[in-house]
Amino acid sequence: MQALTWHGEQDVRVSEVPKPEIVNPNDAIIEITATAICGSDLHLYNGYMPSMREGDIIGHEPMGEVVEVGDEVETLEVGDRVVVPFTISCGSCWFCGSDMYSLCDNSNPNAEIARKVMGHSPAALFGYSHMLGGYAGGQAEYLRIPYADVGPVTVDSGLPDEQVLFLSDVFPTGYMAAENADIEENDTVAVWGCGAVGQFAIQSAWMLGAERVIAIDRIPERLEMAREHGDAETIDFEEDDVYDRLMEMTGDRGPDRCIDAVGTEAHGTGLVGFADQAKQEMHLQEDRPHVLRQAIKCCRKGGTLSVPGVYLGRSDNLPFGPVMNKSLTVKTGQTHVQRYLDPLLEKIEEGEIDPSFVISHQASLEDGPEMYETFNEKEDECIKTVLTP
CATH class of the missing domain: 3.40.50.720 (NAD(P)-binding Rossmann-like Domain)
Known part of the structure; x- marks a missing residue:
């Protein structure tokens, strides 16, 4: 599959990488239909985030269609349309039980790295360094979602991707x-x-x-x-x-x-x-x-x-x-995204807000490196870019 990968300061490339597979029984795989470039992605782009590795798949604002689920996934089915929060949360630790999902105790397999820097590890994040989990990001054609019963919100309405995508983060x-x-x-x-x-x-x-x-x-x-x-x-x-x-x-x-x-x-x-x-x-x-x-x-x-x-x-x-x-x-704090998914989706569905107003650019995944440069240089009145694989 194609994905945007990190290769050092201001070096993002379109690469052919292996398609993700189910690793744990609580995983799901989605085919991404829309994904966005976030302002915090520029911290990676400009080389400020430690523990990035060459070839890492980046991006943490995706949505798409479920194409495969693990044996223990109960809330998602193949064909569901979902928005994926950028925080990865187990749903069962003390912090998740207290609705502090971005502080999850269990989702970061590299918690010891974060602990040495911060004293404690927050939750893992998609596509945002090995200190924060080393998980592949969502600027790609497909994405593996750990703890799939806890993260994604299902969108049953006919709202276009552009109106619901930003539930993932911003x-x-x-x-x-x-x-x-x-x-x-x-x-x-x-x-x-x-x-x-x-x-x-x-x-x-x-x-x-x-x-x-x-x-x-x-x-x-x-x-x-x-x-x-x-x-x-x-x-x-x-x-x-x-x-x-x-x-x-x-x-x-x-x-x-x-x-x-x-x-x-x-x-x-x-x-x-x-x-x-x-x-x-x-x-x-x-x-x-x-x-x-x-x-x-x-x-x-x-x-x-x-x-x-x-x-x-x-x-x-x-x-x-x-x-x-x-x-x-x-x-x-990093956002406890799962806490807000249902109430904010309701605001969108009721017409209280149309989040698509922030979109200034839409492009293909292949145009991702060019859009990173445009966004970083504040050119072409670029405020928010949505990429379509």
Whole structure:
């Protein structure tokens, strides 16, 4: 079969690889009908994620049709149309039993690698390094799904792939980010980053009762999408000082809730931004925490900082003193996708939201390497790409 494979920094190729097979009786195999490139895939593309190996199949936002099931799979049948969450979860450990699926104790066969880095291992992820399981990803023609009774959600309606595909990651990630922000009536919510996760965080903030949403980015088409589809006020951080502008917009109080939907590759301005990038390239730090610093500074006293943006390791000069002295609440985490699949699918089916609005490009799997380059370079107004095998 064909798949997109990783071969080093900014080197993604279309490769012929073996078709997956049932390994465990709780596995299923799907033929992929649509798969997307995620912003966090760029961390792999740019060489920032450790424990990648040449030839790894990447991608973690797939959906398709079930073509084979293991003997112990009870909830899926051949022919079912499913969306697959990017987190791999066993469904039986303490964390899964507490609906914290991205913290699963059992799905990562390489848990010891993650434990040495983090102290504990989170759940395994599709196509996202050997530290997080070494599982083949979903930018391919077929995908093996472990713990198949726990992961996929079946789509029985006639909704097109483009409307339900993002249940795999970015829609639940944006929603959990807004939920973690503890939004209350009359709150002002600031969202850093207007990629797909940021767009869904904006949409979700309104769903959860925000009075105002302010979106922060530098890419014109992303800011336009936030205004047009998200009804957000916007700040271009290359034109305005974000702190000064937010204080002006909130009467010096600051946003009640701040969401960092950017993560490790934040683009800071001036000497601080240059220093962050230099330290990352010299491996003096894994992350560029410009947005975290800014959100901590801007958030109102007693406010909440929610962090769905992916961070990989160490961050330099992170101002924890203001977090404590301003009494900020900080909530983070990979998304517990399985918790949100049914309620968010219901929102789509009832017409409350059409997630396909974020799609800027559609291409074949063979065009994947070119689309990675386009997305990484922010060319051709690329916000979200869906690939069809």
